[in-house]
Every structure is written in structure tokens, then in C-alpha cells.
Amino acid sequence: MKIYTRQGDQGQTRLLSGDTVEKDDPRVKTYGALDEFQSHLGFARSLIRVKSISSRLNQIQDDIFVASSELASTPKTLSQLKRRIRPEDVKRLETWIDEYTATYGLPDGFVVPGNASDSAAVHVARSVCRRCERLIVMLKRQHDFGGKVLVTYFNRLSDLLFVLAWALEMRSVISKVIEDLIGRNSGEKSTP
DSSP: OOSOOSTTTTSEEEOTTSOEEETTSHHHHHHHHHHHHHHHHHHHHHHOOOHHHHHHHHHHHHHHHHHHHHHTOOHHHHTTOSOOOOHHHHHHHHHHHHHHHHHHOOOSSOOOOOSSHHHHHHHHHHHHHHHHHHHHHHHHHHHOOOOHHHHHHHHHHHHHHHHHHHHHHHHHHHHHHHHHHHHHHTTOOOOO
16 A cells, blocks of 8 residues: 555545545645644644643544544535534533633733743644634635534634643743752752
8 A cells, every 4th residue: 555646646635525626625724724733732742741731632632633524524424424523522621721720820911932842832732723713714604514613612722722831831830940949958059
């Protein structure tokens, strides 16, 4: 089996339904952005050492595959999907947001990513998630595929990613403070 098929050499691809569309079709652009988002989530997850956050990102990655299948479907094939993004999935994200916000709070102003690599990677994923959300909104307007739950899911997901990035940032700050205290108590010089 070869990875290349030459079927896309003319600038076309197939949806899950088997329908052929141009590679710049809004559906292809949208689920292509989700593919990019999936990669950013995987990269972020590879940097995160907090098992609960890593595990939740993995669950989100499963959801992204489901959402991509919805976006690659036509009305006649949507009903054949084993799973779709549901309101319960949105509720799960809201529960997680509430949990992390209760533990880490929210920042008082704008956040400039980059103090911790895992947090910065989640911020990159968050910004790509926002682009995916905008593309889904555009696609819904153009094709009216009934993606209201998808729009809500991605809106909430970007909020969750912001909260997770903040939690990772706070954990990094706390670790640094503890290291500095331990260093001072042991007589070591603290470096800026």
C-alpha cells in the first residue's frame, strides 16, 4: 500500500460521502484547520507533565476526530456517523472550566504567552481553535449543516484551553517560587 494515490493531483478530494469537491472547498478548509489544531494539541500534550491536563487534552483530541468527521460529511452521511458532538460534550468542557477556574482563578488582564513552554503551546492550540470556530461559523452560514452544537463546542473549547494555559502558567510560577525558597533556605544563591 502506498501513501500517495494521485487522486488529489487535480486539486480535488473526496468527502466521507464519496462526493468529490475542490480542495479549497469550505468544508475541506475547515476540517483541514481541525487537522492542524489536532497537531497543536498533540504537541502541547507532549510538553505537559500534569497527568490530569494531558488526559483531558487526549479526550479533546478524540472529540476533534468526531468533529472532523461531521465536517467531512454531507447531510445524507451525517446520520451514519457513530458519534457526533453533543450538548453533553459542551457541558463536560464547562465542568472542566469551572474546576480549573476554582483552583487557579483567572488573570486580571491580558496574558502574554511564553513563560512556560507547556502553557505557551496550549495558547497556540487555543488560537488555532478560535480559527477553527470562525471557519465552522462560516461553513454553517454557507451550508447550513446544522452545526450549532459544533459552534458552541469550539467556543467553549477555546475558553477551556485559555484556562488550562493559565493553570499551567500558575503551576510554573508556583514551582519557581518553591525552588527559590528552597534555594534560599539551603544557602544557595537564587538566580534571576
